[in-house]
Amino acid sequence: MQRAAGGATLILLLGTAWLVAGPQPASWFTAIQTLLCASLAGWLIRRAARAQEQAEQAHKRVADVVADAAVGISLTALDGRLTEVNRRFAEIVGRTVEETQRLRFQDITHPDDLAADLDKVADLLAGRIDRYRMEKRYLRPDSSTIWVTLTVSLARGADGQPRQFISVVQDITAVKQAEGDLLRQRRQLQQIIQSIPDCVAVRDLDGRYLLANPAAERLIGLSEAEICGRTLEQIYPEPEAGQARRADRLALSQNGLVRREASYTAADGSVATVDLAISPLLGIDGRATGIISVGRDVSRERHNLRLLEQAHRRNHELLAEAERSRLALLSLLEDQQLGQQALAASERHLRAVVAALPDLIFLFDADGVIVDLWASQQDKLLMPREQVIGRAIADLLPPSLTATALHHIARVLAEDAAQIFEYTLPLPDGEHGFEMRMARAGSREVLAIARDITAERDARAALQRSEASLRLAVDGSGDGLWDWDLITDKISFGAAYARLLRYPGNDLARDFRFRERLHPDDRDRSIAAVRNSIEYGTPFVATYRMRCFDGEYRWFQGRGMCHRDAHGTPQRFSGVLTDLTDRLQAEERLRLAAQVFDSTQEGVMITDARRRIVSVNRAFTTLLGYTETEVLGQTPRMLSSGRHDRDFYEAMQAQLDHTGLWQGEIWNRHKDGSPVPELLSISAVRDPHGQVTHYVGVFTDITHLKESEARLEFLAHHDPLTHLPNRLLFNNRLDQALHQAEREGRRLAVLLLDLDRFKDINDSYGHLAGDELLKYVAQRLTQRLRQSDTLARLGGDEFALLMHDLRHDDDAARLASELLSGLSEPWRSSEGVEVSVGVSIGICIYPDHGRTPQTLLQGADAALYRAKGDGRGVYRYYADEMTRIARERLHIEARLRRALADGQLLLHYQPQVDLRSGRIIGAEALVRWQDPEQGLIPPVRFIPVAEATGLIGEIGAWVLGEACRQARAWLDAGLPALTVAVNVSPRQFHQADLATQVMQVLVETGLPPTHLELELTEGALMEREAEALQVLQRLRGLGVGVAIDDFGTGYSSLASLKRFPIDVLKIDRSFITDIPDDPDDMEIAAAIIAMGHSLGILVLAEGVETAEQLAFLQQRNCDRYQGFLRSRPLPAQAFEQLLREQASLTA
Template identity: 55%
Template sequence: MKSEEGHSALTPRVIVTLYLCVGMLWLGAQAGVLGYFDVSLNRQSLRWQIGLFIVWLLATALIALWFMQRKARADQRGRETAQELELVVRHAPAGMARVHVGGAEIVWANAKLAGWLGCSVESLRGQDFRVLVPVNDQDDVALQLQRLLDGSTDYFQVLRQCVNAGTGKVTPVLCTTSRVAASGVDGPVALVCVLQDLSEMVSARNAMMRSETMLRLALEGSGNGVWEWDALEQRLNFSTGMSALLRYQGQDLAREFDFHQRLHPEDAAGARAQAEQALEQGSMLVLTARLLCFDGLYRWFRARGQAYKDESGRLIRISGLLSDQTASREADERSRLASTVVDNTIEGVVVTDAHSRILSVNHAFTKLLGFSEAEMLGKTPRMFKSGRHDKAFYDAMWASMHATGHWQGEIWNRRKNGEVFPERMSLSAVKDANDKVTHYVCMFTDISAEKAREQQLEFLAHRDTLTGLPNRSQFTRMLGEAVELSQSTNRRMAVLLFNIDRFKDVNDSYGHSIGDEVLRHVSVQMQGALRHGDIIGRLAGDEICVVAQSICGRDSAVDVAERLMAAAGQPWTTPDGLSVVVSVSAGICLYPDHALTADDLLQGAHAAVYGAKARGSNAWCFFHENMTQAARERLALEARLRRALELGHMRLYYQPQIDLATGRVVGAEALLRWLDPEEGLISPARFIPVAENSGVIGPLGLWVLGEACRQGQQWRAAGLPDLAIAVNVSLHQFLLTDIAGATAEALNKSGFPASLLELEITESALAEKPEEALAVLNRLRELGLRLAIDDFGTGYSSLAHLKRFPLDLLKIDQGFIRDIPHSADDMTISSSVIALGHAMGLKVLAEGVETQEQLSFLQQKGCDYFQGYFCSRPLPAEDFTRLLEKTREGQPLVAVATAG
């Protein structure tokens, strides 16, 4: 400011006065010099001198004026610049202050700094410089200030927060203190503090830190790892999440990880090719491959990355993400497998939305119903309704769905061609995390063939396949109902049993096919001659039985018998052109004259028919008291049977059971024999009925069970191959004794494994009381036994119940095997039984196989096992032991054909 005042004193007036003074001095000086040297000037010379002086004076005056104007303009520009500078400083976005060098007090500050501190500019003047630096940094600032003053540094910086005294607002700033030097002056003339607002920088840094934190949390939460390949330093850098992904437990993953070495051999070539292509094209790198993790297991990973290059095209780095795809790959594989299974299953599958609109169907659906997938999409399953079910059926189905989320049962639906067919259907609801139904899945199987088999087997269970008449079990049930009706109505009735005379001669002379034709012809003729309400059935062989209800007496019974005998004796011609005439004999037993129960009526009729045959052909005979001799013989036989059991006269014979696939012995059926010291072997057909009717069957069955287990364990102890021992269980033993407890005791006592013991229960035993039978079978199953149904097809059983029983084996009665291959009906029945058994998950064994033709037929139909005379008769234990020793090394007992 002093230099500006000095320059401003040289005004034009001052300059002119100075020039006049200088001129006068110059003229005086010139006159003095001339006088001293005594030089006189003429007028001309004087004028020249004066003129020269004037020229000089004007010239120098003009030059001085030019410099003065230039100086004035420079001063004007300086003042304008100073004003502009002051304006800029005053309104600068940074806080600024000038500090006195000597006292370190603030000389001047701008409004911005005052605003941050919440005070006026005037109040800052004279304050100590240290108000601008943090209290904690006072000592350090004093040191830095000393270094600044002595020239060791040109500036120093400190961070601080300016707090507004009025509002409390905090402004973070960077305070830079520098010295101001002047030319020719030793040391600084002033200190300048510039405070830069860091609010936006701090906010940006905080935002960046939040973003980094959020990104790190997102990466950690997603399970992804971050990787970077530094091409310049040839080094891999990994995020912390990579260690968890690669199951790494060490400290330096980047040093120990070699991407190429850890690639699965099957994925290595493809992965390298993809990486090279991405680098060449500068495109995004996306590859999926298996990597060997540090726990020794291969896992699927997906790597995504981007290459970065400089201006010259040189690769700088590649960075990206790595994610574990193992779970998703496995889920995709399971989904693909499930989709493949669903599409290739034989069951129809329908998926609908929550409103029952069809979303997808599988191939089996289109095949079973005849609709294409395009025809089904968006439709509802209501279009398949058959009309066979009422509203209550569907209400119950949906009530189950809403209560349990599942329904399973049988339903009839309609194909595209209008055909109605039965299905076994399973309907399930699919729910989301909020337990809300999102989809329904329906699976169904066409059970038309199964229903046909059931109907056929239901027919077989009730009807004789040869004649179509009710079979023995059905006829016995109907006879029992007729007896109850007669008792309730106090009416008389007659049971008439017919035998075809010399029927054995017909079979022997003309063959079984003609014998079957005779039976069919006689049954048809007799059916045509029946009165309304009478009952007819075939019991066995050539035994045809009739119940004549509501008869008046003996004469009425004779009229019925003679009418039926006449009808059966009508001449006829076989399809082969053979003329045949047969006759029948009849035994008649009256209710209530001769017997009061169904069993007694049948026994009486049997006894009477023997009396009729004794009279010759085409005869009839009433039951009479003399025929009770048979009953007395049965009582004597019962007493002898009890003694035989006590004296140890009972024996078990064993018939081998053969695996049809290998010809090897896999089991043996234990068959009871009575070795009487006087009569020798007594047939089971003679004493078993007596035992069942007298109650001896109970202790007799216990002995058989214990002896079979003892013998089986003895064979095992001798080192012979393990084989299953099958033991027959009678109806009385099965339902009226603790068969499960007795079996457990026999197994414990003998040590024989339960898994090798098979109990055979007759079909009639299961049909008698199905619920009780199911409970007993479940108790036996808990012991670990095998369970078989014996003589299948000869009893009266419900397939609905049969499917519930926990069975392992189904045995075809020998009556269906005996006439194979001559009887087409028996072949059909046997084939159906085999198919049914396998459909129920059971093994099938055929009894009574006696010929190679029968064996070949059974093997062709897929039967699992057989037994019969073709292999071996039932043998005593000693002989059966020798048979087992011959096959000890697994040699087949029977040569069977193998599939080519």
């Protein structure tokens, strides 16, 4: 058929040619050629028409996808005009499509984000990047802002020139708000973990520590860094480690809370009894990932329980004794009355003890019969007390609970060990949870304390509900776009989708299979969600794990919808993908902190920035008697006991405002009106901008500790021999005095006193005599002091004195003289030994000699050393050392002036080498001082003095002239042309007319301007930018080169570099020294090279000393280098020889 059609076509062509051209063959050929061209043109036109029709259909399909896309898409002209946007983009910016397309992207961009956006656009147009991604804010017509993730790429024409920008926008406002809320809650809970006095620790399934709060650090005696990474066996000896390991396994097997008590030897050697609450740490999949342990030191509680048992036994003994007395002494009425009074007093004592406890207290015999019962709150009993006493447990409790109680009673009597268990009882107002603690009270009696823990259980459930809400809040929108054509079964992906799955390229369609990438546990569920969305038209929202290109599974959330045609037939399935891994990990950390919050037995109160209570924990309600409902929305003022004045609270608030932390003791009020002494810690929680968002208060009841703490406080801060403050208290008072002096602009003095020949007295007359002498000295010194001064014994025979409010420095000298005079009289010991007491004193003044406790004490110690060296029995100021330093500086200045006049300065030259050719193309002139007495003095010793005294200008002028004269001499000697670089100090740059000075030197020496390069620091340029720009422009007009020395150590910006006429950037040697060992320095150096080249500036690396550093610079296309690898700085003659050797090799 094809051959027949071809033959017919040929005949038709020949016939047509004969009709057109006649019988001449040559004319036939021309006619056939014309007809063939016409046929070919017609075929091409028809083919083009079909292609255009197909293209229009494809464009319509793309336009439909873009219009219905779940993300905002826009086309932007090079001048910023939004030429095309889809409906989602218009919704995001709060306008219609027509309104949006009349705007520029600059019009809707938040002013704070515009500069960064424009910088990225500039990089895109310059070809430095092929796309960029950033988070920014858009402004809506109602003045609200909306956060988005913006991805921008540049579309180019067939000629390679930029045509327009393509932008994809995803609304992340909800994500930002959720992240902010999550961050605030996480900060609050972290603050609570750090503040509570309970020991909090987290271990993995192998028993290795992952976290330990400060209370745990104090108990274990190690820092958190030392604890983390160690196992239980590496922290605790046996059998403690084995017991802890068994408790962990029990909590994991029961998947619930395990309570136990353990005894530990604390870091200070004391033995502490710790009540431990151990529970599994659950991951996001509900599986245990570790163990969380919260421990509370219950040593005092156990002590109180023993006291209660003793009181109970004493009460029974008194009752028995009273009964025997009544039977034996019925005839003696007076004695009987005395016995009754004693019995009543004992009963009142017992009732007072019981009334202080909020729990039910039972006394059981070995068979579970209730022997006695005490209850401070009678409403907790379901029947009168008299009806309960004498009844068996089986009469009151369900069978299962009766068996449990009898089991624990038996264990208490058999093992003499406390028992703790929880149970639930139905009461008229609902089910209540109780915790029962049992301990032996006699040979066949058990004392049991029952506590209602219903509120704790409810709080735990409420927290779990809160955690569930939090997980929903942190679900953010995705940023990976997919589009599945259900007709052709083709899937296309956005570039971000590939990056989320860590693909090296953007083409996933070849080997991507959604089902195969899903985690096996998530596969069926996720595929079912996709089918439901396609079949029933429901939105697709699913969370699942997918395997990335590198093999790692990460959590994602997919959201999308099915697009249908006019007949309801599914056409496409498109949506976005969000990486949830980091967010879920953050939720897990929040869950951990929430468990700690619920487990602590210290009261916690959280307020907002306006001091309104927003949250309290269970312990708060237990300690202060208020319910959570009663305190929410109130201020902490409702707890005020009236024992503190207004100044106390103002000082507390001032310290919170100044440092963000307040700690101390405070008296608050219980709901029943009774005062409660507390140890309170308040911390300010700040947002990323430094603004206070909440306050967290953590407190503990210290009623039973105040007296013992007062005794310990004195022993901890005072010397037991002299009763003077010790070193710790002295340092605290010195620190406080310094803060006060700084605030009020006052002066103070620190004096160190040391007894002369005290060791001789100890050795000659014994330590008892030495102790007597120390107490005598302390007494004599105290008599000479003002009430505001502080005298302390630091140790041995060393005393320290703090003088407040020093009006004149002579005040310290006068007091020192009085102290020396007061101790000049002979001292007689209790045994009649008479000795002369001498003392040496060192004085240091704030703020002249130091501003910190350490520097003041060091200064006073140095002055004391000087006083002993000057003959003892005298005082010396630390200012003597300062005088010596000042004299040395004056001496250097005088000698430096002579050096300038006598020609002692000289220049050394270090080669600057072209990296490509390896040839020396320049030299940096470096000044040296050839002192006739000390030899060659480096610049580090005399340049700072020159800058401080103004000599730097004269030295700089000499260096400039000498370097130019030497460079001209090398040119005249026929050596290859090179550039000589001269350093200009910031003072020289700003004080002198530098351009005029340079021009005069060039005229005098005849050196061409192109052979001179001036090196300036970043700081000199940035100090006065406008003035610096004028000076640089004048130098550029002269033809002189300009280099920025030590680049990377200052604060110059890219915008400043673009404005300044700069020829060379010199990378500071600090970024070269650690190459190739420090990847950060390598990245910085590479970035400086790339930035310099992008601005058309040459880059020179300083301090190159190794072949590896040189190879790195060659790989990064650095232009020049200098350093010891090529040559040290050389005198002019040696440098000239180096140039001649290079010239001879070239020749």
